Amino acid sequence: MAENKTERSDTLLEDLFRAYFDARRHKRNTRNQLRFEMDLEANLIELYDQIRKREYRVGPSVCFIVEHPVKREIFAADFRDRVVHHLLFNYIAPLFERTFITDSYSCLKNKGTLYGVERLEHHIRSCSDNYRQTCYVLKLDIQGYFMNINRRIMYETIERVMLKMGPRQSHRGRPWNELLDYDLVLYLLREVVFNDPTENCIVRGSRSKWADLPRSKSLFTSPADCGLPIGNLTSQLFSNIYLNDFDHFVKRKLKHKHYGRYVDDFYIIHRDKELLKRHIREIDAYLQENLGLTLHPKKIYLQEISKGVTFLGAVVKPYRRYMVNRTRNHFSELLAAMNAYIRTHPRPSKTFLIYMQAAMNSYLGYMTHYKCYKMKLKLVPRMGEVLKLGSLTHNMTRYRLNRDIRERLGLDGRADALPWEMECLPLPREQADEDFVPDDDGDWASRRQMADETDALLFGEEQGAERARPEEKVPRGCDAGRPSGTGNGEPPAAGEGQGGV
Numbered sequence: 001m002a003e004n005k006t007e008r009s010d011t012l013l014e015d016l017f018r019a020y021f022d023a024r025r026h027k028r029n030t031r032n033q034l035r036f037e038m039d040l041e042a043n044l045i046e047l048y049d050q051i052r053k054r055e056y057r058v059g060p061s062v063c064f065i066v067e068h069p070v071k072r073e074i075f076a077a078d079f080r081d082r083v084v085h086h087l088l089f090n091y092i093a094p095l096f097e098r099t100f101i102t103d104s105y106s107c108l109k110n111k112g113t114l115y116g117v118e119r120l121e122h123h124i125r126s127c128s129d130n131y132r133q134t135c136y137v138l139k140l141d142i143q144g145y146f147m148n149i150n151r152r153i154m155y156e157t158i159e160r161v162m163l164k165m166g167p168r169q170s171h172r173g174r175p176w177n178e179l180l181d182y183d184l185v186l187y188l189l190r191e192v193v194f195n196d197p198t199e200n201c202i203v204r205g206s207r208s209k210w211a212d213l214p215r216s217k218s219l220f221t222s223p224a225d226c227g228l229p230i231g232n233l234t235s236q237l238f239s240n241i242y243l244n245d246f247d248h249f250v251k252r253k254l255k256h257k258h259y260g261r262y263v264d265d266f267y268i269i270h271r272d273k274e275l276l277k278r279h280i281r282e283i284d285a286y287l288q289e290n291l292g293l294t295l296h297p298k299k300i301y302l303q304e305i306s307k308g309v310t311f312l313g314a315v316v317k318p319y320r321r322y323m324v325n326r327t328r329n330h331f332s333e334l335l336a337a338m339n340a341y342i343r344t345h346p347r348p349s350k351t352f353l354i355y356m357q358a359a360m361n362s363y364l365g366y367m368t369h370y371k372c373y374k375m376k377l378k379l380v381p382r383m384g385e386v387l388k389l390g391s392l393t394h395n396m397t398r399y400r401l402n403r404d405i406r407e408r409l410g411l412d413g414r415a416d417a418l419p420w421e422m423e424c425l426p427l428p429r430e431q432a433d434e435d436f437v438p439d440d441d442g443d444w445a446s447r448r449q450m451a452d453e454t455d456a457l458l459f460g461e462e463q464g465a466e467r468a469r470p471e472e473k474v475p476r477g478c479d480a481g482r483p484s485g486t487g488n489g490e491p492p493a494a495g496e497g498q499g500g501v
């Protein structure tokens with residue numbers, strides 16, 4: 001046993017390096033990541049020593065509001081803490097994935113939103129005998145889910161399952177309690193789970209951004225010892241673990257075969273409408289008594305399947321499924337923004353053209369999973385300037401730049417990587433600023449300072465070290481401002497801070 005513990009501790013540094021490479025994926029060249037990478041080995045060694053000596057403590061987070069696609073309060077952890085989140089995720093995710101039901105879709109490999117929609121269709125067809133029998137779908141939602149997760153209950157649940165799974169064989173052929181250092185994992189769990197992100201956080205934006213945010217969607221107003229920050233990788237996994245016992249309650253106790261859940265949004269399909277009505281009360285009672293949660297009273301949907309059901313961005317109807325209007329509207333806004341940019345920039349830069357082609361193909365590829373041909377025909381007249389630089393191919397499922405543009409830019413059909421300055425989608429509604437395009441020779445060097453200052457506003461080096469630039473334009477969904485709030489977990493006071501730039 002002592003040899004196993006020594007072996008596990010010897011792999012901690014290797015696990016930290018692996019977690020670092022996972023954490024920097026899609027975060028490369030952000031200010032926090034670059035600062036950490038400048039002295040990578042020393043930072044990881046320091047983090048290794050802190051964890052090994054049980055001296056690691058979670059640092060302050062950056063709190064801000066996003067408006068797109070819906071208004072949410074986000075807590076962005078420091079990059080150093082993100083590495084620890086990935087380390088913990090890599091340790092416990094394989095263990096808990098074996099305890100999840102098949103129809104749990106969130107934060108699992110190959111089980112995303114499309115898989116959830118396809119499983120919903122499967123359950124509807126199975127229950128209705130391919131739409132030949134009448135059946136009903138009950139769709140429910142939990143009110144203020146992330147903000148009402150009890151941290152103590154969640155930690156006890158994780159600890160109980162880990163001890164139960166300990167003697168069982170892991171995916172590597174060894175028992176879990178030999179493969180994992182349980183003492184280390186539980187220590188990291190306590191530090192992450194019981195950390196209150198509202199303490200000493202750095203708040204971006206003005207109080208007005210929180211004015212119309214419901215109290216049930218803010219950690220600043222959540223009950224004591226409750227709430228998980230939206231934005232952390234561990235929060236996604238913990239949200240699945242927290243409702244795992246509920247999934248088994250619905251499947252084993254209530255005996256529902258046709259059930260699925262994506263985070264706090266779940267459905268039950270059955271032929272007996274009255275049975276579904278009775279089970280609403282049983283479900284609500286279980287959630288309140290065991291998890292401290294309540295169903296959202298305004299989001300109870302019970303309807304015959306022929307009427308259709310909206311789930312994970314899709315409207316599922318007999319023998320077909322459609323894309324929701326909100327996604328179509330986002331596509332229309334993106335087209336309007338790109339058309340406006342092209343009209344003001346007759347010779348768009350290579351960066352913008354790569355961005356435009358990637359964005360178009362992203363939406364067109366997404367629409368291939370739905371019945372959207374007529375919708376595409378209605379969107380074609382809105383493409384305007386975009387179609388002057390390229391064309392729709394493969395039955396309007398792909399967008400390709402014109403050959404002369406590809407030859408002039410030297411693309412040659414290659415999938416060029418999108419520069420990190422252009423990774424936010426969609427473009428702002430306002431006219432694009434000249435500072436967001438590179439020099440004539442395609443060099444971004446002269447624009448790096450502006451992008452770094454924007455990152456500083458979002459993720460800042462230290463509290464109070466940021467510089468405000470009122471006239472800046474930041475891609476929608478990335479609102480930022482001067483630090484505000486008291487830094488002690490209280491919402492920003494009236495008049496403090498500066499509005500989003």
